[in-house]
Each structure stands twice: as structure tokens, then as C-alpha cells.
Amino acid sequence: MPYDPTETAVIVVDMQNGFCHPDGSLYAEPSEAAIGPVTALVEQAREAGASVVYTRDVHPPEQFDETHYYDEFDRWGEHVVEGSWDAELVEGLDVRTDDHVVEKHTYDAFYRTELEGYLDAHGIDDLLICGTLANVCVLHTAGSAGLRDYRPVVVEDALGYITEDHREYAVDHADWLFGETTLREEVEFADA
Numbered sequence: 001m002p003y004d005p006t007e008t009a010v011i012v013v014d015m016q017n018g019f020c021h022p023d024g025s026l027y028a029e030p031s032e033a034a035i036g037p038v039t040a041l042v043e044q045a046r047e048a049g050a051s052v053v054y055t056r057d058v059h060p061p062e063q064f065d066e067t068h069y070y071d072e073f074d075r076w077g078e079h080v081v082e083g084s085w086d087a088e089l090v091e092g093l094d095v096r097t098d099d100h101v102v103e104k105h106t107y108d109a110f111y112r113t114e115l116e117g118y119l120d121a122h123g124i125d126d127l128l129i130c131g132t133l134a135n136v137c138v139l140h141t142a143g144s145a146g147l148r149d150y151r152p153v154v155v156e157d158a159l160g161y162i163t164e165d166h167r168e169y170a171v172d173h174a175d176w177l178f179g180e181t182t183l184r185e186e187v188e189f190a191d192a
Contacts (some may be wrong), residue, residue, distance in 0.1 A: 002190040009051035009124045013131030015136045018086035025079040028096045031132040031160025035092045048189030050100040055109040107140040126151045132160025142174035153180040
């Protein structure tokens, strides 16, 4: 069934230098390889009149100084620190002024951000979710979207990951949990 572009957004998760550029702090080659597929999906959505949202994972240097348990720097090392080149969206994405950019500070793009308000204000119900990492921020964002009664659809061939089994886990889990995964070639938009 084609997506209604007036009610659909492509959510591009964390396609940043830190993850997608060879000099990035948490670079993974499949994340760099996802730039082309993500860009193609965004272009298709734009042509149809759908919304485009980019998320940026950004960590203030002191974010985890006094946390009880949740400490991404301890788990992953310092990455995408606020104000750094690492935290910028990777070159090669066609980010435009009418796209919406959400800064997030955890794996989940809905947690303490304005993403839900933006989607609601624009009448968006269906989310085509792509980006990186498949089994971390993409999966947590998709799960959080489903809990908020959005329709999260993970685009399985527009994902970055560290190892192939991580991507497979994320796709299988999203399919099992939400019943919604797709391939880019299967994405169709209704005429607006």
C-alpha cells in the first residue's frame, strides 16, 4: 500500500561523521556505505512531498559525569561530542533548510527531544526509518515510535551497522515486534 506523503516522514538516524566517515570516532564501513541508499530514499520522499527528519546524536562533554548507570562514553568511548566535527551530519547527505534536524542525547530519538511534537504538528503518522546503527539508535527509535502509536517501518537496505548479524538482528526484531520492515524498492508514495 503506498504511503501518503502528507502523513509520512523519512527519519534518517545519526548519519554523522563520527559513525560514517573513516576519520570518525566510531566509524563503521557499512555506515558509510549506507549514505547512498539513505540519500536515494530521501530523494524519493522529497519528490513525493513527504517530510524528511535527520537526527544527530550529540553529547555535551559533561553529560555522563554524574550519571548513576547510563554512560555511553564508558561503553563506547567519547564520540559525537557537542560542537565537534564528529557530531556533524556527514557530507554527502542533501540536508535542506526545510528538513527538520533533531538533536538527541541517547539512543532513542524521542527521549527528551521535540521529535514527537514536530511529527504531531505536521500530521505525520508513518515513519520510514533508516540510518545507523541498525541495532542501536535505529531500533530504539523505531521501538519508541511504535509505543507512541506511530507506524515505524525500518528500511532494511538503508541501514548502517558494525557487523551483518547486528543488522539482521535489528531487522528481524523490528519485523517481529512491529510487523513492519521494507526494502527501498518496495517504498511507494501515493500521488499527493
